Amino acid sequence: MENLKALSYDLRKNVVDMIVEGKGGHIGGDMSVMDILVELYFEQMNISPENMDDKDRDRFVMSKGHSVEALYAVLAAKGFFPIEQVIKEFSKFGSKFIGHPNNKLPGIEMNSGSLGHGLPVCVGMALAGKMNKQDYRVYTVMGDGELAEGSVWEGAMAAHQYKLDNLCAVVDRNRLQISGCTEDIMAHDSQEERWGSFGWHVISVNGNDYGELKAAFEEAKTVKGAPTVIIANTIKGFGSGVMENKANWHHKVPTEDEYTQIMKDLEAGKEAALHE
């Protein structure tokens, strides 16, 4: 098995390069969500450039579309497009690699960027799977700040109503949003009780730990008659002390000094992962 943890540090480096080259990007959330995406794309979902038009492929919608840099890095690693091209063209004039997912790019199902859309869209995808008696699974990743959008809860109600056990949502619970701590802005604790009261199966894990993420996704597959949400407790800016748990790194371009330190930290993380 590939060392996903080590891979995730390399992909984080790609993200930093993209953001420096493109002069902007949602770096903090990219870092927190990376392990969720890597686990999904490399362990859980049957999505690849070879089967991207296969009717039975799993479906993924990046509801927290602002973390598109992390998604680009993962899709590039899966072979959908070359990472060099993404880094060179990200956010540049006329680029296909814009600052939120768009489905003109291979590997991206739905355009997103406005929050609170991904879950309801995935309800439709999961419903189609049930209607067609197909076995694919549907995944979405939301931010925790995003949970203040009412449409998330409209989707949560419908997923329960239609017993969508082929649907698994992940909340990237990094506890920070652009203006500060989520609990100060619009409190979301306790996630377990909230989703549970909507009839969802809830699993809470360390969202930067591959063992825990894998176990949670496997558990979700065994649940019958109800959708699953994984509360992935993560660290915003994960991988470097320069960024970790700092709200002002929600959208930021590192300075030269910061860049050097971040890359050094990410390399150290990778080395440690390789020797675990």
Added chain:
Amino acid sequence: MNKIPNRQAICEVLMEKAKEDKDIVVLCSDSRGSASLAPFAEAYPEQFVEVGIAEQNLVSISAGLAKCGKKPFVASPACFLSTRSYEQAKVDCAYSNTNVTLVGISGGVSYGALGMSHHSAQDIAAMSAIPNMRVYLPSDRFQTAKLIEALLQDEKPAYIRVGRNAVEDIYTQENCPFEMDKATVICEGSDVAIIACGEMVQPAVKAAELLKAEGISASVIDMYCVKPLDQEAILKAAAHAKLVITVEEHAPFGGLGSMVSQVVARECPRKVVNLALPDAPVITGNSKEVFDYYGLNAEGIVKTAKENL
């Protein structure tokens, strides 16, 4: 007098097509009764999705269904569908290019006495402003049926608005000329070109008859395809006329009148007069009372023609 509202014509076509096409899915937001879609829900429970009173969810779920091969028809009051779920229409349908047909029922001032919250006098402007969103206002039940059949043939998003009440037939079962995205020329004339959509086509036809009796020659264009607008039909009619009158059940900005004026001003300058609802909450009343009050009737069109010729 015809008793079948356009919404019922939609249900009839969908029920017929759903026999063979299991990918047709109808979605409602506690609106199956108002949409005349209860028979569909009863006949095809497997192809019917109820989302409750949640229009944002309604549209996003439809986009997800479409992305996985379904052909969703989404019926909800036009006032809510075009505003409450506007962003879902923009991002999940138009921007993501999903095969979703949004059916705004009880459009315009159909819910006359229920007040401005229930009027959809902005939907043409709002929906037309979204790239990759098409906007259709069919005039009668026969044209509505043809439009639904045509929309089943393509895979692009669209917004249709129909009214609540049965309207008089313009066409007949045997004679309903229809070409997708081409306006229907009901009659040709040399003094005034009347361009109308939806429920305003009927008064336009009557106005042309009244004008004829007074020696004024009018053409009538049924512009059911507001977007993509049939510019060729507009220019052809305008070129032969001294005056263009647009008639629509919509606010005065951003609707059919604005769009026709843009084309005429650019390509074939003529005086264009836009008949529309006011830029204000509409007076309380049923559709007919409201139309009469604001001159959105045959007499109003005749008066406008005579004043401006």
